[in-house]
Amino acid sequence: MKKKLYVLFALMGILSIESCTNLEEVVLDESFTSNLSEKQAADGIMAPVYARLPDIFLHTNYFAIQEISTDEAILPYRGGTDWGDNGIYLALHAHTQTSTDPNLRNTWNLILQGMSRAITAINTLPSSKDPIAKTYLAEARGMRAYYSMLTLDLFGLVFVKNDIGENSTILRGDKAVEYIKSELLAVEPNLETTVGPGRLTKGAVWGLLARLYLNAGVYRDPYATAVTFKNEDLDKVIEYTDKIIASGQYQLARDYFSIFNSDNHTNKELVFAVDQRAELNGHNRLAYFSLSGDQFPLPAYPNANGTDGPAITSDFYRTWVNAYGSQDPKVDPRFYRENLSIYSNPADSCVAAENFNINRGILRGQQYGLIRKNGVFVKCADGKMKVGKLAYDTRNKPTLAVDFTEQIDFTVAGSNYNTGYRVEKYEFSKKSVSGRNFGDADIVILRLADVYLMRAEAKLRRSNDVASALADVNTVRAARTYSTPAPALSAMSLDLLYRERGFEFYWEMLRRTDMIRFGKFEDKWTEKSNTDRNKRIFPIPQTAIDGASNIPGYLVQNTGY
Template identity: 80%
Template sequence: MKKKIYSLLFLCSFAVLEGCTDLKEEILDETLSAAKLTDKQAADGIIAPVYARLPDIFLHTNYFAIQEISTDEAILPYRGGTDWGDNGIYIAMHQHTYQSTDPNIRNTWNFILQGMSRAITAMNTLPTLNDANAKVYLAEARGMRAYYSMLTLDLFGLVFVKEDIGETSKILRGEEAFQYVKNEFLAVEPNLDATVGPGRLSKGAVWGLLARLYLNAAVYRDVYGTPTFKADEMDKVTEYCDKIINSGTYKLSPDYFSIFGSDNHTNPELIFAVDQRAELNGHNRMAYFSLSGDQFPLPAYPNANGTDGPAITPDFYRTWVDQYAPKDPSAVDPRFYKQNLSAYSNPADSCVAEANFNINRGILRGQQYGLIRKNGVFLKCPDGKFKVGKLFNDTRNRPTVPVNFTEKVDFTTAGSDYSSGYRVEKYEFSKKSVSGRNFGEADIVIVRLADVYLMRAEAKLRKSNDAAGALADVNIVRAARTTPPPALTSMSLDILFRERGFEFYWEMLRRTDMIRFGKYEGTWTEKTNTDKLKRIFPIPQTAIDGASNLPGYLKQNQGY
């Protein structure tokens, strides 16, 4: 029998919807494939592209921007009147005035659909290969198609269904879309491997995604309405969370920030993640996105600095302060802040060996310290160690203005300056990176064990107001961390929402959480829009235009 092995050279973003003339496939006949590729090599080669779009989806200006900057956690002003203006797209994202021409929305859409298209191609090719891994890979490809469908459902309120790359997709919304994604996950779960690690779709990953899907089912069913959480669906959340917890495969990490460290691929808390290890040419840019342009976290890379990007809003910061007053949250909760440079508490500690230099993590406030850079090189102490001191805005041509992060950040001139807003350094800079800031090797978390406990807690509250059971789950997560915060003594949906903010800030869950908890139409720093139609994003105009030869096929979401 003649085998056809498809090598994807280019995938247009619209390939998932209809046959696309830009989709070019190199078809290798059995002679050529026999000479160049074994079935094992072909199977490995066809599953890899299914995952390869995840780093692009999770790029800081794509999925992060629309999941975080649209919420009360993150804000990105027009820095200094010169940086991050981008035709106002980040201001519009935060104020919920985003439109169908937004490039970050378009890019996220394109990459998700390309990933889906690659999954369909893999599903059509893998059954032709005589390799022991083909069955598992086929389940992974189909499961990843379901995951990409879950993303389009969450972000855009629709799902595309097709079995062959040349077909025109059927579009599902609401209950039909939820049922489709659920059934696809259920279909692949028996054939998935439980031990492949967080970078591939495993049984545990599908259990976590099913729990998340059921938890949000009420929103997906009626995205503009008031969610009605069904008892049987909350039972399913609990069921799949129990499977993960009782499997014994995953463990809560005592060191909170190691979950986001550059070597976190082996962290036992990770269930599903974007694999960004160095050998896979990862390009996680989360580490430098929020930092000052005068913060240089790597002594080996004098050009690897921050970008003065997003800050946390004062509103989100105040949730920490209000919870722990009169104590400072950094003294109470290990998730808030981790000091790595002693200069912050003792400025006399101004000389640090390269191996010991690590910038602080978490929420960064006030005067910042770090490597002193002059004329493109870092200063050194007489003993050869690196000089550490107060930082100033040298790269902004303001050498007398300190890098002093302030609570105030907004869209005024003063609130948009380079040092406005407290910053977040959750993901770690990689010391192995070939370019410093642009190629971070920390896996980007999609599902981790703490979320499983908190999803189970939420299901208990929503089903039967089991506050005691929910409280126990939340306190398990709190108690697992080194020097844990004090145990909570009561539980409600509002407390749980606050706790999810503390645990998962900057992890691209906030928009989905806010919608489910009824908070997305609220008011926070520089945002007053209460339009419920903004719960889902506009379909990119390029996609609408691309489907123009099929009248009525792809309709724009309401309000755009």
């Protein structure tokens, strides 16, 4: 029987392993691959292992699960007509989700597909004669471990198998943690160090190990009243974060928002990321998801706009206000970047197309931007782009200003199109014709700031080393010198560190995991009063339960669903 090989046809290589364009995955019989070199065949086997990541990190999949389920993001039924989706986003935020949620199902399926592809690569690469196969084999096995970390964090279980044709063994709790740990440790010696953030490297594995050890207490007993942090786990967090920092390979970005720019693939703060440059058929959804439908970021494309999706809750916004007191939160350069000078200079209402950039960060109040009428942008007499106050013309509500309010909830008034402060963290790609395609920005999985803050947390929990933790936090704050850095902190505690993680990593898909580890996930916030500890992990999709029904007792639904 002939083996099957996954092959990606590309002009210049395969999926971030080399620069490439026009990727299309197909499954070819081995007899059709005789003209491929050993290197090309190995590339074709490895590429699919990473290819599911952009889909997993789609705005309605992993992002929604990790953020809309928390106090950082809320997505109401906009205007009573948009984002209703049978109430799944309302339920996710209120912790009343069910096993039939399609976004949970999609995320589950995509993660398991990535895992399946990794197993295929693990079984196929040993027959390759190219020297790169040893590295690829380590990456494939490491990616299987990463996908296992996702299923453990989200659904409380790990599937273990070494061949596609066999049934998986299901692990939970300590056995699951030990399995992932052993897999990451096994592959680390054979990984490269300088192949970029889009592939698994030694630094990425060190970071994943640190993350695993830091959350091990949660994963061993996800329903515990209080998390038990073992000193030996915290020592390992410190060991692996020390290794990353001491390597000198990574660097904190002086410009906070450059971490999320379209050209961030070479940003030295990234340790591990989803490589989704436009040439790799990346998507742009994280940039468009929160913007108004009447915010058009690209003068070249009058059909590229936002969608009035999620906003931050007032609860999360108030953490910024409470931190800075009489000062506006924008004194922290992570909070906001003003790119449109019309905010501070109302006379500047005509802007050259090449100079037009929308603001970044947390957007509040009246928004200004390109004025679009009858499908085209209005221009000034000198040919520059007309910039002015925006209203909801695309919604046929010209009297409703694009004036973002702090208050947002599930009431009719709180669900209007303009409610809630919005987040524009990732840059809108200059190539995105529709706002939904050709995303250039790599999506961050792990970056150096997280390494510093994980080390700070481990030192606080391990020995209450306040001085070292404070130094790590202030190192990150002081690094952002593009504008005036955030003022240094003079005190440190677990509560302050939790707040700092919110400021540094908002909307980066870490919040749910952080909230559980810090004991905050059962707290109350806007439209969420559920205190059920069972909701810390999500239900196994009903389709998966049904699919495994021919094996009695094999796949058991999580408690509380």
